[in-house]
Amino acid sequence: xMVAVLALQGAFEEHxxxxxxxxxxxxxxxxxxxxxxxxxxxxxxxxxxxxxxxLLSEPDIFDVLGERIAQGMPVFGTCAGMILLAKNVxxxxxxxxxxxxSVKRNAYGRQxxxxxxxxxxxxxxxxxxxxIRAPYIEKAExxxxxxxxxxxxxxxxxxxxxxxxxxxxxxxxDTRVHEYxxxxxx
Numbered sequence: 001x002m003v004a005v006l007a008l009q010g011a012f013e014e015h016x017x018x019x020x021x022x023x024x025x026x027x028x029x030x031x032x033x034x035x036x037x038x039x040x041x042x043x044x045x046x047x048x049x050x051x052x053x054x055l056l057s058e059p060d061i062f063d064v065l066g067e068r069i070a071q072g073m074p075v076f077g078t079c080a081g082m083i084l085l086a087k088n089v090x091x092x093x094x095x096x097x098x099x100x101x102s103v104k105r106n107a108y109g110r111q112x113x114x115x116x117x118x119x120x121x122x123x124x125x126x127x128x129x130x131x132i133r134a135p136y137i138e139k140a141e142x143x144x145x146x147x148x149x150x151x152x153x154x155x156x157x158x159x160x161x162x163x164x165x166x167x168x169x170x171x172x173x174d175t176r177v178h179e180y181x182x183x184x185x186x
Contacts, residue, residue, distance in 0.1 A: 001185060004029050004039040006065075008055045009047030010080065014170035018178040019043075035064040041074040041185045044081030046132065046168055049105060052080055053095045062095075069098050074161040076181040082164035083135050090138065099162045102139040107153065107166075119148040119167070121156060124176045129155065129167035136166050158184075 003019050005012045007028035016026040029035050029042075042065065044052075056062040069075050069085075075098075077085040084095040088102035108115070114132045121127045122145075129150060137154035140146050148156035148165070155166040161184060169177035 002027055002039040003041045003043060005043045006045060009052055010045035011170050012045045015043045015045055018170050018175055021175055022179055022182055024182060031059045032061055032064060035061045044077040044084055046079030049080040049083040049092060052084060066096050069096055072161055074185045076163040078165050078168055079134055082166055085162060085164050099159050099164060100141045100144040101137050101157050103135045104138050105135050106133050107136040108134050117150055119150050119155060122147040124180055127176055128172040128174050130171045131167050134166045
């Protein structure tokens with residue numbers, strides 16, 4: 001199983017390590033020709049969402065990935081990746097607009113507001129969660145389902161073949177969230 005990881009910003013290498021632990025092959029996407037290669041799923045890591053949106057447009061990756069997401073390719077967005085998937089973004093503009101969630105950027109404050117906790121993730125159980133200038137989900141509509149909460153805020157959701165977390169599961173040793181995504185791809 002080949003999983004592409006958007007490698008423009010963020011902890012893309014940590015996502016790749018998680019995927020390899022689980023036996024998946026990985027491909028870094030840095031330019032349009034990478035996005036045109038064969039892969040079965042995509043991970044959009046954290047970073048700064050407005051910068052990532054701009055970087056997606058410059059090498060013309062946006063159109064290729066946007067079309068694949070719209071056609072149903074499984075995709076997993078973490079932190080900024082969640083923002084890029086959301087249909088509505090408070091304090092920003094939507095990018096792919098594929099997932100029927102509304103998110104609030106930097107909901108937990110600046111870098112100093114970063115923290116680590118455990119969350120109860122539906123279908124998995126208690127998982128470690130690292131939040132770095134994280135967003136949260138203000139609203140999930142239609143087929144979007146909230147999967148986890150932290151301090152009363154929704155921090156993970158799934159809609160059909162799309163998974164999004166406000167936290168960074170790639171920054172711990174627990175592989176279960178990535179395994180959940182790989183199972184979605186099957």
